[in-house]
Amino acid sequence: xxxxxxxxxxxxxxxxxxxxxxxxxxxxxxxxxxxxxxxxxxxxxxxxxxxxxxxxxxxxxxxxxxxxxxxxxxxxxxxxxxxxxxxxxxxxxxxxxxxxxxxxxxxxxxx
Numbered sequence: 001x002x003x004x005x006x007x008x009x010x011x012x013x014x015x016x017x018x019x020x021x022x023x024x025x026x027x028x029x030x031x032x033x034x035x036x037x038x039x040x041x042x043x044x045x046x047x048x049x050x051x052x053x054x055x056x057x058x059x060x061x062x063x064x065x066x067x068x069x070x071x072x073x074x075x076x077x078x079x080x081x082x083x084x085x086x087x088x089x090x091x092x093x094x095x096x097x098x099x100x101x102x103x104x105x106x107x108x109x110x111x
Contacts, residue, residue, distance in 0.1 A: 040097045047105040055109025061085035062103060 047055050060073050061081040068078050085106075092102045 036096050040092065040095050043092060043095070043097075044101060044105045047102070048109045050109040055106045057081060058085045058088065058106050059110035062106060 047058075050056060058081055060068065060078040061084070063071070063073070063078070065075070068075060089099050089102050093099055
């Protein structure tokens with residue numbers, strides 16, 4: 001059988017190859033979803049367990065100014081925490097997670 005360089009030259013159809021390609025693409029998408037789910041769950045676990053003080057550092061970003069004054073936390077640290085929270089939550093959302101789940105993990109880990 002000679003090599004096929006154009007579709008009109010071929011005596012056989014490429015339907016079988018197309019099906020294989022479709023299945024392969026679906027498998028790649030499934031692996032991406034599973035890998036991202038694993039990463040998301042690990043991020044939430046790390047924040048809930050307060051590894052390296054992540055939740056403690058991000059928690060002031062969730063408080064209002066009145067709550068910060070009651071807790072005697074200074075505002076410059078809250079500004080830094082707000083920027084860090086925005087970056088971290090955007091990364092988590094880009095991984096396919098929900099911002100509410102991230103916020104709840106921070107609240108759980110900071111206690």
